[in-house]
Amino acid sequence: xxxxxxxxxxxxxxxxxxxxxxxxxxxxxxxxxxxxxxxxxxxxxxxxxxxxxxxxxxxxxxxxxxxxxxxxxxxxxxxxxxxxxxxxxxxxxxxxxxxxxxxxxxxxxxxxx
Amino acid sequence: xxxxxxxxxxxxxxxxxxxxxxxxxxxxxxxxxxxxxxxxxxxxxxxxxxxxxxxxxxxxxxxxxxxxxxxxxxxxxxxxxxxxxxxxxxxxxxxxxxxxxxxxxxxxxxxxxxxxxxxxxxxxxxxxxxxxxxxxxxxxxxxxxxxxxxxxxxxxxxxxxxxxxxxxxxxxxxxxxxxxxxxxxxxxxxxxxxxxxxxxxxxxxxxxxxxxxxxxxxxxxxxxxxxxxxxxxxxxxxxxxxxxxxxxxxxxxxxxxxxxxxxx
Ligand SMILES: Nc1nc2c(ncn2[C@@H]2O[C@H](COP(=O)(O)OP(=O)(O)OP(=O)(O)O)[C@@H](O)[C@H]2O)c(=O)[nH]1
Ligand SMILES: [Mg+2]
Ligand SMILES: [Zn+2]
Numbered sequence: 001x002x003x004x005x006x007x008x009x010x011x012x013x014x015x016x017x018x019x020x021x022x023x024x025x026x027x028x029x030x031x032x033x034x035x036x037x038x039x040x041x042x043x044x045x046x047x048x049x050x051x052x053x054x055x056x057x058x059x060x061x062x063x064x065x066x067x068x069x070x071x072x073x074x075x076x077x078x079x080x081x082x083x084x085x086x087x088x089x090x091x092x093x094x095x096x097x098x099x100x101x102x103x104x105x106x107x108x109x110x111x112x113x
Numbered sequence: 114x115x116x117x118x119x120x121x122x123x124x125x126x127x128x129x130x131x132x133x134x135x136x137x138x139x140x141x142x143x144x145x146x147x148x149x150x151x152x153x154x155x156x157x158x159x160x161x162x163x164x165x166x167x168x169x170x171x172x173x174x175x176x177x178x179x180x181x182x183x184x185x186x187x188x189x190x191x192x193x194x195x196x197x198x199x200x201x202x203x204x205x206x207x208x209x210x211x212x213x214x215x216x217x218x219x220x221x222x223x224x225x226x227x228x229x230x231x232x233x234x235x236x237x238x239x240x241x242x243x244x245x246x247x248x249x250x251x252x253x254x255x256x257x258x259x260x261x262x263x264x265x266x267x268x269x270x271x272x273x274x275x276x277x278x279x280x281x282x283x284x285x286x287x288x289x290x291x292x293x294x295x296x297x298x299x300x301x302x303x304x305x306x307x308x309x310x311x312x313x314x315x316x317x318x319x320x321x322x323x324x325x326x327x328x329x330x331x332x333x334x335x336x337x338x339x340x341x342x343x344x345x346x347x348x349x350x351x352x353x354x355x356x357x358x359x360x361x362x363x364x365x366x367x368x369x370x371x372x373x374x375x376x377x
Contacts, residue, residue: 002252002284009170021164038287038313085316086346095348107166113159 003040006105007047013107014057023112026057030109034102036069036085069102125258126247129230132261174288177256181291184263191374192274194290196314197298199280202324204232206298206357207275211239213367218374219272223262225254225279232277242266253284256291273374286313293377294319301325301332305339312346320351320369327356
């Protein structure tokens with residue numbers, strides 16, 4: 001889903017950091033991608049290659065750390081891992097599960113020169 | 114361009130014009146930054162360092178959406194984000210809805226499509242203001258497009274604003290526009306399994322409109338199965354069955370709108 005606009009956002013964050021943190025080249029990018037964020041890692045790599053071409057991040061290694069989905073039951077308060085954005089509580093069977101981790105994506109670290 | 118959904122860099126047009134900040138698309142701007150000349154690496158030892166960024170990629174859209182939401186609140190505007198796969202009947206439904214509400218509410222529509230002004234023209238034929246956003250190759254509307262469209266609509270207090278998103282059951286789910294609620298339209302020709310195949314969208318919606326119910330006698334579509342699938346991914350989703358062409362179920366939909374506008 002919309003990996004190209006996400007790749008452009010990554011590039012924009014890199015560009016803004018280059019101005020504030022004074023670097024001229026990026027060699028490694030660490031991203032955290034939630035397993036429930038509907039982001040396809042391969043598509044993201046493909047798109048990032050395209051948007052970083054000819055920039056300070058051209059050729060940088062893209063390291064993607066998956067973050068597991070975690071939910072909390074609104075009925076009984078139990079927390080449990082989630083592989084989909086919906087499901088039933090493992091403890092009480094209630095369907096009102098709130099996602100508390102694994103649905104975001106962030107630029108974590110950059111290795112720069 | 115994008116391997117998964119075909120979204121791409123195409124030009125965004127609001128009311129046929131290129132908005133200023135879109136004019137230089139991001140990749141071009143990145144390219145303007147000087148690349149270090151390879152020669153310099155040979156002479157100086159380049160020092161590598163690790164910097165912590167920890168910036169959320171959805172944060173920017175979420176912040177802009179929150180601003181839109183604040184603006185809607187100050188003017189008592191109910192904004193609804195209509196989402197569906199292409200051709201489920203969003204524009205047909207809107208045209209009929211606008212005709213019925215024209216004398217009761219101030220109304221406005223933002224139309225999102227990759228190309229053409231067709232849908233905005235269909236809306237304008239009812240006498241209601243409509244602004245077309247063309248997303249080019251983009252597969253969804255985002256909060257910044259709405260923020261830039263709003264001043265052009267000059268919405269008065271109490272307006273009911275419908276935003277028809279790009280026909281796509283995947284990407285629009287992840288982009289908050291600042292709306293009060295997402296309304297997902299599922300037409301009976303699409304199959305009962307769509308809520309399970311595209312759970313993010315049905316999970317994000319407050320209301321599901323099951324459209325084209327006039328066609329049920331000709332199809333093997335099990336309404337109860339579609340409803341239970343939708344409730345599996347979103348136990349609280351409200352559901353209205355209707356037909357935008359025959360008008361069946363429109364009363365219930367108008368009732369929902371009335372309730373939503375008074376409890377906004
Ligand atoms: N039988 C029947 N046809 C409908 C109904 N609603 C819409 N249609 C038809 O479905 C087709 C698509 O309708 P649109 O209103 O253009 O659908 P849309 O969701 O706006 O399409 P996009 O904006 O392209 O995603 C048209 O031929 C409509 O006449 C309905 O309730 N019953
Ligand atoms: Mg339409
Ligand atoms: Zn529980």
